[in-house]
Amino acid sequence: MPRILLVEDEEHLAAGIRFNLELDGYEEETIADGLSAVERLAPAPDVPVRDGDPSVDLVVLDVMLPGLDGFQIVERMRASGNYTPVLMLTAKGLPEDVVQGLEAGADDYLPKPFDLPVLLARVRGLIRRRDWARAPAEGAALTRVGGAEVDFTNLELQKGSETVRLTLLEAMLLKLLVERRGQVVTKAEILEKVWNLNPDTETRAVDNFVMRLRRHLEEDAGHPRLLQTVRGVGYRLVEE
Amino acid sequence: MPNLSQLSRSRRPKWHYVAVGVGLIIVAVALTVAWQILAAPDSVPSRAVGPARAVVWFFGSLLFLLLIAGLVLIVILLLREVRLNERQSNFVSAVTHELKTPVSSLKLYLDTLEYRELSTDRRAEFYRTMRQDIERLNVTINNVLNAAMYTDRPVADPRPLDLARVARRAIELTVTRHQLPREAIRYEGPDGLRLAGDAQALETALLNLLDNAVKYSKDRVQIEVETWGDADGQAHVRVRDHGIGMSRAHLPFIFTRFYRIGAEVRRSRTGTGLGLFIVRAIVKGHRGTITADSPGPDRGSSFTISVPGLLGPEAEADAEAARA
Numbered sequence: 001m002p003r004i005l006l007v008e009d010e011e012h013l014a015a016g017i018r019f020n021l022e023l024d025g026y027e028e029e030t031i032a033d034g035l036s037a038v039e040r041l042a043p044a045p046d047v048p049v050r051d052g053d054p055s056v057d058l059v060v061l062d063v064m065l066p067g068l069d070g071f072q073i074v075e076r077m078r079a080s081g082n083y084t085p086v087l088m089l090t091a092k093g094l095p096e097d098v099v100q101g102l103e104a105g106a107d108d109y110l111p112k113p114f115d116l117p118v119l120l121a122r123v124r125g126l127i128r129r130r131d132w133a134r135a136p137a138e139g140a141a142l143t144r145v146g147g148a149e150v151d152f153t154n155l156e157l158q159k160g161s162e163t164v165r166l167t168l169l170e171a172m173l174l175k176l177l178v179e180r181r182g183q184v185v186t187k188a189e190i191l192e193k194v195w196n197l198n199p200d201t202e203t204r205a206v207d208n209f210v211m212r213l214r215r216h217l218e219e220d221a222g223h224p225r226l227l228q229t230v231r232g233v234g235y236r237l238v239e240e
Numbered sequence: 241m242p243n244l245s246q247l248s249r250s251r252r253p254k255w256h257y258v259a260v261g262v263g264l265i266i267v268a269v270a271l272t273v274a275w276q277i278l279a280a281p282d283s284v285p286s287r288a289v290g291p292a293r294a295v296v297w298f299f300g301s302l303l304f305l306l307l308i309a310g311l312v313l314i315v316i317l318l319l320r321e322v323r324l325n326e327r328q329s330n331f332v333s334a335v336t337h338e339l340k341t342p343v344s345s346l347k348l349y350l351d352t353l354e355y356r357e358l359s360t361d362r363r364a365e366f367y368r369t370m371r372q373d374i375e376r377l378n379v380t381i382n383n384v385l386n387a388a389m390y391t392d393r394p395v396a397d398p399r400p401l402d403l404a405r406v407a408r409r410a411i412e413l414t415v416t417r418h419q420l421p422r423e424a425i426r427y428e429g430p431d432g433l434r435l436a437g438d439a440q441a442l443e444t445a446l447l448n449l450l451d452n453a454v455k456y457s458k459d460r461v462q463i464e465v466e467t468w469g470d471a472d473g474q475a476h477v478r479v480r481d482h483g484i485g486m487s488r489a490h491l492p493f494i495f496t497r498f499y500r501i502g503a504e505v506r507r508s509r510t511g512t513g514l515g516l517f518i519v520r521a522i523v524k525g526h527r528g529t530i531t532a533d534s535p536g537p538d539r540g541s542s543f544t545i546s547v548p549g550l551l552g553p554e555a556e557a558d559a560e561a562a563r564a
Contacts, residue, residue, distance in 0.1 A: 012345040012369050020352060064337055091340040113344035116351030 002057040002127050003027040007037045007073070008089070009065050017060065017119070024120055029056070034068030037061070041073065042080035056084050058126055061106070063090035074105040083155055083167050085126045089114070099203045107168050108196055125196060133171040137178050145237070146217050146226045150174065157216050164216050169194060173209050177227065177237040186234040210235055258322060261315035268311055272304040327498035327513070334500065334512045338380040342373035349373075375417075380512060386444060387497070387514045392524040398436035400551060403475050404429050404467050406439055410446035411465060418454050420461055425450070429467030433475050434551045437526045442547075445522040446477065448515040449543050453481035455511070456541070473550040480542035485534040494532055495520040523547065 004021055008014040009032045021028045031037045041059065059077075063070035074086050085107045090097065093111025101109045108126055110119060134153050137143045143150045148159040155171050157164040166174065172194045177185060188199030190206050197203075210229075214221040228236050279297050349366045352358070358366070411425045453463045466478045486494070486501060493499050498513040516532075523530045528547035534540065 010341050010345065012373060013341065013348060015369070016345060016348040016352060020348075020356070023356060091336050091344075112340050113347040116348060116355060 001025060001027050003029070003055065004058045004060060004123065005037075005040070005056040006030045006060045007032075007034075007065065007070070008060070008062045009033060010062070013062075020116060020120065021123070024123075026123075032066075034065040034070075034073055036067075037065070037073050038068055038076050041082055041084070042076040057130070058123060059084055059086045060123070061086050061088050063088060063092065063101070070106075071101065071104040074101075078105040078167060081165055083165060085130050085168050087122055087126055095201065098197075099201075099205060102169075102195065102203075102205055103208070105167065122196075129172060129196070130168060133168055133175055137175050143178055144240075145174070145178065146240070147219075148217055150178075159216065166216075170209060170212060170216075173206075174213055177235065181237050182239040184230045184234050184236045188234075190234065255322065258315060258318055261311065261318055265308065265311045265315065268304065268308045272301070272308065275300055275304055327496070330500060331498035331513055334498075335380065335384065338512055339377065342376045342380075345373045346370055383512055383514045383518065386518045387521075390441060390444075390518055390521040390525060392521055394527065395438045395441070395525050398438065398549075400434055400436055401439040401442070403433040403435060403442065403477065403547070404431060406443050407446055407465055407467050407477055410443050410450055413447060414450040414454065418461070420454070424461040425463045425465060427465050429465075430469070433467055433469050435475050435547060435549045436551060437547065437549070438522075441522045441525065445519045445545065446479070448519050449479040449545075452515055452543075453479055453483065456485075457481055457483040458538075469550045472548075474546050474548050475550050476544060476546045478542055478544040480540065482540040485537050485539045485541045487537055488534070491532055491534065495530065519543075519545075 004026045006014060006017055006021070006028060008017065008030065011032075014030050014032065018028050018030055031040060041056075061070045061073060065073075068076075070088055070090065074088070077084070077086070086105065087108045087110060088101045088106040089110050089112060090101070091112045098109045098111075107129075108122055110122055134155070137150070137152055141151065141153070143152065148157050150157050150166075150171075152171055152175060155166045155168070157166055173190060176190065176193055187206050191197045191201055191203075192199050195201075195205065210227060211221065214224050214227050217226055218224050226238055228238060230236055279293075279300060349370050353363065353366060407429065408427060411427055414420070415422060415425060450463065450465075454461055457463070462482045464478075464480045466480075467476065469475050490501050494501075495516050497517040499517075500511065500513040520530055523545050526547045527549075528545060530546075531544050533542050533544075
């Protein structure tokens with residue numbers, strides 16, 4: 001049963017969301033302030049893990065929280081190597097807020113007030129996308145991309161002696177490119193499939209993530225040999 | 241990589257202008273000093289000093305002083321504008337949160353009622369939650385409207401009222417609204433404290449003070465309300481709590497419109513930054529004063545409203561007669 005951690009300080013909203021998640025068959029846990037959320041999601045390396053199973057399949061995270069805000073929590077999670085998918089909820093729904101949330105490391109973003117069916121669909125979608133990102137690509141446990149080996153199940157990329165942790169979005173983007181090796185994948189398709197955003201959204205997020213992948217994969221990220229830009233169209237991972 | 245400073249990016253350029261202003265003041269002061277040294281009548285051999293030179297020196301110095309005064313004035317105004325701007329953007333953020341949170345909650349519960357099969361008990365619980373959300377919306381809307389309605393102008397139609405009764409009623413309402421035990425708010429004061437004013441407005445002021453006292457209490461709510469009249473014909477109400485208090489640095493600003501302590505995005509208490517502004521406007525409308533005091537963070541705070549025009553029995557009859 002997927003386990004969801006809800007970080008929300010507004011009691012009524014937390015109770016309503018909790019009720020609906022439980023009806024849909026999720027295990028659920030609620031935290032009401034930013035500092036406890038960080039303690040739970042991004043503990044210092046020497047802090048022993050708390051009782052029970054600490055693993056969480058999805059975090060539903062409010063932005064305005066006492067202690068630490070949602071953006072800071074996602075950042076700390078990612079910095080500490082926690083790549084659990086995050087769905088952000090916030091009263092700010094402008095496109096630039098959405099992009100800021102995504103760039104801080106969230107995987108999806110839902111402005112308040114939201115429709116209950118949409119929230120539940122996003123939750124299902126994120127868990128499904130995580131499962132897709134984590135399934136082995138091309139039927140093999142390890143996927144070779146240039147000089148690197150990618151382990152999608154554990155979201156790890158091994159290059160020489162160096163191991164890089166991939167975020168869910170990085171893994172999904174890489175997987176999309178791997179599955180379509182040799183073909184051009186358009187930016188609109190990437191936005192839709194990886195970010196779950198309207199293909200018309202104006203954002204540099206895709207370019208930024210491609211740059212990150214290049215740093216992991218290429219000998220010289222400034223002169224990409226593997227992950228090529230097809231000007232005005234999209235990106236292509238070359239066949240070897 | 242993510243960049244949190246983007247959050248405040250839009251505010252930074254205004255501070256650049258202030259820095260430029262301060263730089264210009266420094267340049268002007270330096271120029272003035274240079275002018276004093278180079279052009280002062282006694283800096284050149286005495287024979288060359290004619291009355292014309294003294295006049296030039298005098299008017300030159302005057303001009304420099306005016307220039308500096310003008311620059312200082314502009315920078316002060318700019319600073320005030322920048323601060324107001326920041327408070328306003330915090331206010332928009334706070335009101336957005338205060339309006340959208342109950343609306344989101346109402347929508348969530350409506351959706352749940354629509355899409356789920358629910359037991360009667362569960363329905364009753366959800367209706368209760370929704371009613372509380374509507375009450376919260378109502379409080380925010382009233383605050384915004386009151387801030388526009390109560391200005392510092394004197395009360396238009398002062399009527400005799402009993403401040404002690406207004407205080408007791410405000411306590412009653414607060415106890416019900418926050419579902420507090422009766423002993424959470426202690427009252428001490430005379431049976432009657434009569435003066436002329438706007439009872440509704442004074443009740444709003446006291447309700448705001450009591451709301452704050454509850455909101456900023458720690459685990460246990462313990463509030464003392466005291467009313468008294470003095471020989472100078474002033475009526476006083478004091479609301480004292482044992483909550484989180486504040487550092488002295490904040491005291492001068494708390495009655496300013498939109499002022500809130502701390503960063504908006506990680507706020508632990510709800511609010512719009514209008515409550516105390518409204519209180520001050522109402523008290524000023526009664527030609528009164530409001531003072532705040534706190535021994536420091538975590539040591540509680542107290543607010544005292546003082547309003548002149550305490551009525552004796554005769555004065556009250558006169559006032560009634562005058563009105564009739």
